[in-house]
Amino acid sequence: MTQIMIVGATSAIAQSVARIYAESGARFFLVARDASRLDAVADDLRVRGAMSVECLAADLSDHDRHPEIIAAAFDAYSGLDTVLIAHGVLPDQPHCQESVQSTLDSLNINFLSVVSLLTPIANRFEENKRGTIAVISSVAGDRGRQSNYIYGAAKSGLDTFLQGLRNRLSKSDVHVVTIKPGFVDTPMTAHIPERGILWAQPEDVAKGIIQAIDKQKDVVYLPRFWSLIMLIIRSIPERIFKKLSL
Secondary structure (H helix, E strand, O other): OOEEEEEOOOOHHHHHHHHHHHOOOOEEEEEEOOHHHHHHHHHHHHHHOOOEEEEEEOOOOOHHHHHHHHHHHHHHOOOOOEEEEOOOOOOOHHHHHHOHHHHHHHHHHHHHHHHHHHHHHHHHHHHHOOOEEEEEOOHHHHOOOOOOHHHHHHHHHHHHHHHHHHHHHHHHOOEEEEEEEOOEOOHHHOOOOOOOOOOEOHHHHHHHHHHHHHOOOOEEEEOOHHHHHHHHHHHOOHHHHOOOOO
16 A cells, blocks of 8 residues: 655645555645645545545745654654655746845745755665655756746756765665656646646656556656657757757
8 A cells, every 4th residue: 555745745646656556545744834634635535545644834945844844744644655845936038037035936946945945865775775756856957048947947857956965875775756747737837828738737747657656767758758858858958958048
């Protein structure tokens, strides 16, 4: 039976992942900022078959609360075996370019808050010599583009952190999977007017996440065609890339 902590549990992708796990009777410890939405997600999971659901509402940008959150999760389920980190924001790039504080806030929630959570979680799993840590990053971290380099910088830093964490924890049978979605039709991307063949639904991404966890993948692009797209983008010489409007 899966015992999973989901951080950012009210996000569209996280909810889709949780619904799949609920069907097999998983136990959940859910964390998100909005208490009312969190309760609604919990009720939905119980109806779908979850064995138990515990909730904790918290502002994840407040690093001082992270020890409390982690302790509560591991106290609730001594056999906690999976952690999914799914929180984050998609900042307004033009606004960040004008506001240092907005830039720092974005880097905090998308990168530093994840590091703050994962460091003690990794230590607990390492001590137990078991567990899976899955983190939603983004294809945006593969290369800095003028349209979203603040978001991309946070995800790039996160990717490198996870790579090192994976290398370290592999000696303790703890698996770390980096999840790199492309465009996903969620409330976070609702302001983007154009939709096309590159866009995926949260339910499809969720299936890919669970498959990656089950197969102990290291890095997974979702949908998989993003792996080829980003390979091409990374291969463009800088002298050409800087002239493109991406």
